[in-house]
Amino acid sequence: KNEVEQSPQNLTAQEGEFITINCSYSVGISALHWLQQHPGGGIVSLFMLSSGKKKHGRLIATINIQEKHSSLHITASHPRDSAVYICAVANTGNQFYFGTGTSLTVIP
């Protein structure tokens, strides 16, 4: 069993749609990260969360510690949002666990 589960694995959306990517984890965490990896391969850290909600532009990340669940939302999606989104958690023992990623394609 993976410590971090993401859903869906693949997602195709029309430009302008509201997108939600989910992440569930089974370990006690000190922080949860959302990463973005574009087809060119570079990885960008989008958010680090330990509680509540964060917003950056059209991206919103939420976390529910009690339910061990986080969501990444993209409002007014755009083709440039096409990427793989990876959820990662740092547990209280300073170990990292990674989800397998959600591959998002936004069609014009």
Next chain:
Amino acid sequence: DAGVIQSPRHEVTEMGQEVTLRCKPISGHDYLFWYRQTMMRGLELLIYFNNNVPIDDSGMPEDRFSAKMPNASFSTLKIQPSEPRDSAVYFCASSPFFADLSTFGSGTRLTVV
């Protein structure tokens, strides 16, 4: 700041050869991480350093892998001898604190033939 700098960007080597990957973290970041990414296993943390000291190397797959951080501005990941199954993209990242947002390098794509 130029960000996290990795070299080389691409490396093709023959099985059995020694491979050295290099990383320059962001100045002032106390944590440095080495990751490996493959299609089969996704992103995996290999080892991380705090203030140049290796803290957790439990992700290093075999004794063929070693990592050093001789000073705050430089780290190496060495594979000796290399094998075809080591082919992957290796990322280096740094952050001010362990669980803080990391800045990733562009990665080194390693192909062992």
